Amino acid sequence: MDGDGGNWLTGIGFTTLTCNSSLEIYRSKGDAWSVAFVMSAYFAVLLLFLCLMLYMGAAPNEAQRWKLKIAIWSLLTFLTSMFLYKESELMLWPVPFFFKVI
Structure with missing residues (x-):
């Protein structure tokens, strides 16, 4: 968001x-x-969110931007796998078995 418009919304979040x-x-x-x-x-x-903020402020051809992109993808993969593992406990028997095997 531009300027100060998103600061209060980010703070509330x-x-x-x-x-x-x-x-x-x-x-x-x-x-x-737990x-x-x-x-x-x-x-x-x-x-x-820190990595996203730094990524948006980095120069387009900067090497730091590539490292931040790797960090963002890693964090997203970590969060997705964590929530999938936790959610698999609520599923029927084949789904938790599949995640326990991996």
Whole structure:
């Protein structure tokens, strides 16, 4: 977004993300795997938005832009695989078996 138009909306989004993550950690009641999942997803999203911000500000032919593109794709792959693994626990028996084998 141009100028200051998106700053307040981005702030609301990150505040909501932080509140939801904090509440989920609180509701996990000490389950270490759930806390690790929420914390890693939270920091991966923060890193993703930082990399996107740096990518948009980089010069078009800069080598840093290529490295940021690799970081963005890696973070997106990490987040997608994490959520697919967590979602596979709710599926019927062939889907969780497939993810446990891999």
